[in-house]
Amino acid sequence: MAELLKTGATMLSETCPECGTPLFRKGKETFCSNCNKPVVIIQSAEQEARLVTDRVFENSEQTLLSKIQEVNVAMKNENDPEKLIMYGNAMSTWLGAIEKLRRLRTQNTDS
Numbered sequence: 001m002a003e004l005l006k007t008g009a010t011m012l013s014e015t016c017p018e019c020g021t022p023l024f025r026k027g028k029e030t031f032c033s034n035c036n037k038p039v040v041i042i043q044s045a046e047q048e049a050r051l052v053t054d055r056v057f058e059n060s061e062q063t064l065l066s067k068i069q070e071v072n073v074a075m076k077n078e079n080d081p082e083k084l085i086m087y088g089n090a091m092s093t094w095l096g097a098i099e100k101l102r103r104l105r106t107q108n109t110d111s
């Protein structure tokens with residue numbers, strides 16, 4: 001623990017939910033020196049809701065990215081201009097959605 005404090009970590013009043021050891025915070029990360037892993041402390045319902053929202057955004061982004069990848073593969077083997085336009089439109093829509101999701105996630109974590 002003394003070593004941890006030397007690195008600039010601060011000891012918190014909260015304890016590890018798994019082993020009961022006081023938790024440390026360094027930068028934005030909270031971790032347990034005993035379990036040697038990061039711990040997420042949920043302080044309020046509002047914060048918990050924010051975490052859930054963030055996970056939903058992250059999930060949606062991953063879905064969109066995987067769809068873009070699928071369309072990208074399909075586009076490579078497609079020569080029909082109409083279908084290519086369709087794929088292009090889909091990609092453009094999804095990229096716009098990802099952009100919005102990223103913006104919302106930043107707002108979500110900043111507020």
Ligand SMILES: [Zn+2]
Binds near residue numbers: 016020
């Ligand atoms: Zn622990």
